[in-house]
Amino acid sequence: MSKNFDNDDDLFTGKGYTPLRDDAFEKSPEEKIEIIQKHFHEIMETLGMDMTDDSLKDSPRRVAKMYVNEIFGGLLPENNPRISTFSNKYKYRQMLVEKDITVYSFCEHHFLPIIGRAHVAYISNGEVIGLSKINRIVDYYAKRPQVQERLTMQIVEALKVALGTKDVACIIEAKHLCVNCRGIKDTASSTTTAELSGLFRTNPITRQEFLHYVGSRSNLD
Numbered sequence: 107m108s109k110n111f112d113n114d115d116d117l118f119t120g121k122g123y124t125p126l127r128d129d130a131f132e133k134s135p136e137e138k139i140e141i142i143q144k145h146f147h148e149i150m151e152t153l154g155m156d157m158t159d160d161s162l163k164d165s166p167r168r169v170a171k172m173y174v175n176e177i178f179g180g181l182l183p184e185n186n187p188r189i190s191t192f193s194n195k196y197k198y199r200q201m202l203v204e205k206d207i208t209v210y211s212f213c214e215h216h217f218l219p220i221i222g223r224a225h226v227a228y229i230s231n232g233e234v235i236g237l238s239k240i241n242r243i244v245d246y247y248a249k250r251p252q253v254q255e256r257l258t259m260q261i262v263e264a265l266k267v268a269l270g271t272k273d274v275a276c277i278i279e280a281k282h283l284c285v286n287c288r289g290i291k292d293t294a295s296s297t298t299t300a301e302l303s304g305l306f307r308t309n310p311i312t313r314q315e316f317l318h319y320v321g322s323r324s325n326l327d
């Protein structure tokens with residue numbers, strides 16, 4: 107079975123999720139690159155950079171391509187991963203935990219990196235998901251200007267839709283470079299967020315089992 111969870115309007119644009127304009131998908135990726143390139147050229151020029159310099163002259167286009175196709179590629183619906191699920195013929199009834207999924211995102215306040223790990227779990231309600239699809243969902247939502255709380259919730263909501271179950275959980279531990287390398291410049295601190303749904307919220311034994319698998323060690327160093 108294949109589900110395109112971004113057809114769920116609430117999940118993609120709804121309140122509490124990524125704040126997108128109504129015309130967010132009207133321009134093509136190439137049109138977006140052209141516009142961002144022009145504006146980034148102006149930013150660099152305003153900073154006093156000599157834009158005729160060999161090393162700098164192509165930077166605005168590099169940055170624009172990187173924004174549209176790479177680090178903010180999760181704003182293009184065509185990059186939404188197709189999620190194939192399989193029926194749970196072997197009747198595995200315990201939780202599945204996908205640990206230490208790499209998170210590379212960008213904070214929407216400063217456009218600086220958020221780097222960390224996501225730990226995702228679900229209990230099958232008849233469907234199972236290919237393991238790599240969990241990593242792909244994390245990566246898709248990470249590739250947007252983000253706050254960590256919203257990213258954590260979007261991952262859980264996407265899996266709930268794909269798997270037709272409420273029993274999904276996600277913990278993210280991450281370092282925010284806007285905290286580490288500017289402003290307060292606290293290089294030691296990191297941020298943990300958790301979204302627990304269904305049994306992970308209501309059943310203390312399920313929650314404890316998940317936390318036990320994830321452990322309390324920090325994987326960020």
Ligand SMILES: Nc1nc2c(ncn2[C@@H]2O[C@H](COP(=O)(O)OP(=O)(O)OP(=O)(O)O)[C@@H](O)[C@H]2O)c(=O)[nH]1
Pocket residue numbers: 213214215252253254255282284285288289290
């Ligand atoms: N809740 C939340 N806050 C975040 C996240 N990423 C960055 N921030 C915070 O967003 C806030 C923006 O605060 P402002 O006071 O408007 O910006 P600022 O003057 O640059 O703040 P400082 O970082 O304290 O210098 C900062 O406190 C950031 O640490 C996130 O994922 N979640």
Ligand SMILES: [Zn+2]
Pocket residue numbers: 213214215216217218282284285
């Ligand atoms: Zn920030």
